[in-house]
Amino acid sequence: MNTSLLRATACAILGLYGAAAHALDPLSYANYDQVKTRALHLDLKADFTKKTLAGHAELTLDWLNKDARRLDLDTRELTISKIEALDARGRWTKVAYRLDKFDEEKGQALHIDLAQQAPKVRIYYRTAPTASALQWLTPAQTMSGKRPFMFSQSQSINARSWAPVQDTPSVRFTYTARIEAPEGLRVVMSADNDPKATGKGGWKFNMPQPIPSYLLAIGIGELEARTLGGRTGVYAEPLRIKAAEYELADTEKMVEAAEALYGPYRWGRYDMLVLPPSFPIGGMENPRLTFLTPTMIAGDRSLVDLIAHELAHSWSGNLVTNASWKHWWLNEGFTTYVTTRILEKLYGDEVATMNLQLEQEEAIESLKEIPTEKQALLMRAADTGSNTYTDEGLAYPKGAWLLRTLEQRAGRAVFDPFLRGWFDGHAFQSVTTEQFVAYLRSNLLSKHPQVMSDAELDEWLYGPGIPASAKYAKSQRLVALDATTAAWLKGETPTAKLDTKGWTATEWMKFLNDIDNKADAARLKELDAAFGLAKTGNNEVAFRFYRAAVHAGYRDVRPQVQAFLMSVGRKKFVVPLYAALRANPQDRAWAEGVYKAARERYHPETQVGVDKVMK
Numbered sequence: 012m013n014t015s016l017l018r019a020t021a022c023a024i025l026g027l028y029g030a031a032a033h034a035l036d037p038l039s040y041a042n043y044d045q046v047k048t049r050a051l052h053l054d055l056k057a058d059f060t061k062k063t064l065a066g067h068a069e070l071t072l073d074w075l076n077k078d079a080r081r082l083d084l085d086t087r088e089l090t091i092s093k094i095e096a097l098d099a100r101g102r103w104t105k106v107a108y109r110l111d112k113f114d115e116e117k118g119q120a121l122h123i124d125l126a127q128q129a130p131k132v133r134i135y136y137r138t139a140p141t142a143s144a145l146q147w148l149t150p151a152q153t154m155s156g157k158r159p160f161m162f163s164q165s166q167s168i169n170a171r172s173w174a175p176v177q178d179t180p181s182v183r184f185t186y187t188a189r190i191e192a193p194e195g196l197r198v199v200m201s202a203d204n205d206p207k208a209t210g211k212g213g214w215k216f217n218m219p220q221p222i223p224s225y226l227l228a229i230g231i232g233e234l235e236a237r238t239l240g241g242r243t244g245v246y247a248e249p250l251r252i253k254a255a256e257y258e259l260a261d262t263e264k265m266v267e268a269a270e271a272l273y274g275p276y277r278w279g280r281y282d283m284l285v286l287p288p289s290f291p292i293g294g295m296e297n298p299r300l301t302f303l304t305p306t307m308i309a310g311d312r313s314l315v316d317l318i319a320h321e322l323a324h325s326w327s328g329n330l331v332t333n334a335s336w337k338h339w340w341l342n343e344g345f346t347t348y349v350t351t352r353i354l355e356k357l358y359g360d361e362v363a364t365m366n367l368q369l370e371q372e373e374a375i376e377s378l379k380e381i382p383t384e385k386q387a388l389l390m391r392a393a394d395t396g397s398n399t400y401t402d403e404g405l406a407y408p409k410g411a412w413l414l415r416t417l418e419q420r421a422g423r424a425v426f427d428p429f430l431r432g433w434f435d436g437h438a439f440q441s442v443t444t445e446q447f448v449a450y451l452r453s454n455l456l457s458k459h460p461q462v463m464s465d466a467e468l469d470e471w472l473y474g475p476g477i478p479a480s481a482k483y484a485k486s487q488r489l490v491a492l493d494a495t496t497a498a499w500l501k502g503e504t505p506t507a508k509l510d511t512k513g514w515t516a517t518e519w520m521k522f523l524n525d526i527d528n529k530a531d532a533a534r535l536k537e538l539d540a541a542f543g544l545a546k547t548g549n550n551e552v553a554f555r556f557y558r559a560a561v562h563a564g565y566r567d568v569r570p571q572v573q574a575f576l577m578s579v580g581r582k583k584f585v586v587p588l589y590a591a592l593r594a595n596p597q598d599r600a601w602a603e604g605v606y607k608a609a610r611e612r613y614h615p616e617t618q619v620g621v622d623k624v625m626k
């Protein structure tokens with residue numbers, strides 16, 4: 012997932028690094044130490060009037076304990092009408108079940124009591140209109156305004172709101188699906204998508220590789236498909252398809268660059284789905300079908316690092332998966348590292364270094380807001396739930412920084428095969444930090460002990476902030492920009508004389524970060540008049556300009572800020588903007604008014620985020 016910087020939940024462990032004994036994921040009710048799901052089949056009908064998916068889920072089970080007779084699943088707001096189990100003679104019979112009390116964070120445990128170890132169970136259910144994974148859009152919230160739209164975001168523990176599953180990254184299953192949708196709408200999923208399918212008799216899907224539940228994904232809407240390369244393509248609303256096709260043209264090259272580094276892409280096709288703007292995050296690495304925010308379509312391919320990030324998850328996350336969300340950095344830190352490597356291969360060292368420097372600067376800036384204990388890549392406390400997890404955003408750059416440090420000291424001739432070996436050796440497995448550390452010791456540090464001492468590794472993993480030994484990326488172009496920014500802030504360079512010709516989006520982002528809280532309303536007005544920043548098509552740049560404008564009290568841009576907040580639902584932009592507005596007494600009432608009108612347009616995840624800062 013890409014929630015953090017621009018480009019850009021469990022196991023109690025015995026002992027520090029040694030053999031790991033896993034407790035069960037505290038964010039799941041599943042008894043997956045007794046029985047595991049091997050395959051899932053979904054047969055569902057989408058009803059846009061009721062905002063529900065209704066039908067059944069069939070789970071194929073592997074019983075691990077010969078005495079076990081109970082299956083515990085995760086659910087959230089599911090209305091269950093009946094559950095059947097397959098007996099040894101091939102007959103489906105009704106079985107008894109009960110739902111536990113509702114828990115705000117985890118939902119409801121579903122206990123299914125079985126007389127014998129059934130090879131399959133079928134759960135007949137429907138979702139709630141408020142399902143935490145699903146967002147149902149009215150036609151007015153789409154580009155054409157003609158047809159409704161629906162999409163899912165299952166990570167981290169929202170799959171349970173649209174399918175009764177063992178909702179933990181420690182369980183992997185293959186899946187098939189048959190989905191009925193109203194005429195004129197296309198259904199796509201994180202599975203094989205056939206651009207020629209018509210949906211007659213239902214839209215059918217097959218995902219032959221085993222995935223964790225958080226990668227279950229569905230999108231339904233007025234969608235068109237375009238081919239990009241031999242195995243790459245894009246789906247988007249008809250009015251956005253051309254722009255999406257242009258913006259994503261480099262995708263096939265990116266897959267090739269990643270393969271050259273980390274071995275074959277193992278998922279068949281790599282397609283992307285560009286969603287309406289209320290999609291709450293930048294991108295979601297749903298296998299075979301990355302979900303993307305339309306805010307990455309800048310018109311000049313300046314934000315395609317997001318694609319590199321989601322593609323990199325095809326190795327880190329989707330192929331080798333964190334065993335619980337406590338080990339989140341194994342997904343996101345690794346992916347952030349791989350992203351920079353892909354960018355370097357495609358666009359050269361300077362572009363990659365600029366991105367990296369900005370990523371590191373924003374990580375250091377973010378430390379001010381993050382409690383010390385949440386700054387560790389792995390908290391020492393036993394995994395008892397999300398209070399024992401690293402700050403979500405920091406895991407990206409800090410994890411990447413650790414890997415880059417190892418790479419720089421060991422050299423790429425050593426580090427690249429080491430990392431590829433990690434992916435190859437743990438493909439389609441769920442892993443813990445302790446497993447990675449054991450792999451690091453036996454495959455790198457034992458031969459090259461000078462690369463990192465035990466004490467320093469400890470500091471990276473369990474310490475707050477970024478270790479003092481860390482090396483900072485320095486881009487020559489950004490160093491030159493510092494002087495330009497300083498001269499402008501001091502008034503030595505008048506705004507009209509600012510030479511921004513040839514500035515990349517990254518340079519604009521860095522400039523706007525550096526003048527934030529320093530330039531007053533009059534200077535921001537000048538900047539806007541000279542460069543049209545309030546109307547930029549690049550949302551990363553727009554967001555940073557609006558943030559600086561709010562901090563400076565530059566209120567001429569209120570209409571643009573309002574339009575942005577009304578149309579974009581990406582948490583990373585929306586939450587900090589409301590927080591900045593809320594902090595200023597002169598903006599508070601205005602911000603509350605905007606939020607009142609915008610709230611229903613946001614995904615439930617974004618609503619939760621904004622509700623917190625607007626309290």
Ligand SMILES: [Zn+2]
Pocket residue numbers: 012013014296320324342343346
């Ligand atoms: Zn990610």
